[in-house]
Amino acid sequence: MILVDTCVLLDLFTADTQWLSWSKEQLEAHASQGLAVSDIAFAELSPVFPSAEQALSVLGKMGISLLRPSPQALFLAGQAFIRYKQNRGTAKMILPDFLIGANAEAEHLTLLTRDLDRYQTYFPAIQLIHP
Numbered sequence: 001m002i003l004v005d006t007c008v009l010l011d012l013f014t015a016d017t018q019w020l021s022w023s024k025e026q027l028e029a030h031a032s033q034g035l036a037v038s039d040i041a042f043a044e045l046s047p048v049f050p051s052a053e054q055a056l057s058v059l060g061k062m063g064i065s066l067l068r069p070s071p072q073a074l075f076l077a078g079q080a081f082i083r084y085k086q087n088r089g090t091a092k093m094i095l096p097d098f099l100i101g102a103n104a105e106a107e108h109l110t111l112l113t114r115d116l117d118r119y120q121t122y123f124p125a126i127q128l129i130h131p
Helices: 006-013 020-033 039-048 052-061 071-086 096-107 117-122
Strands: 002-004 035-038 064-067 110-112
Touching: 002 020, 002 096, 006 020, 006 039, 020 035, 020 110, 035 039, 035 096, 039 052, 039 064, 039 096, 052 064, 071 096, 071 117, 096 110, 096 117
Parallel strands: 002 035, 002 110, 035 064
Antiparallel strands: none
């Protein structure tokens, strides 16, 4: 199964002129492996839709399931945030990327994303599909 990062789906839903083609191609290329979105990414996508039901319907038609993080994933996200703060990160709360990356790591999933820096730095064990 491939975990899909928010940015890839936003490329489709907002018709991003720079990334739409790449994101669409990647989703199509990896659909046979099964696609999922973290509930964190689902929350980040919510401004695009008028209701949760419509968001779930659209994702379902795309073959994308919702994957909730396990307690282990949530713990890993907190540990990544500690390292981020030690590296002089300025955010005061856990960043969504940490929750998504930790979900991929805990479930041993490949992550489809365009955002490499945080994932490579704080989750070097996960396999990334990226431009």
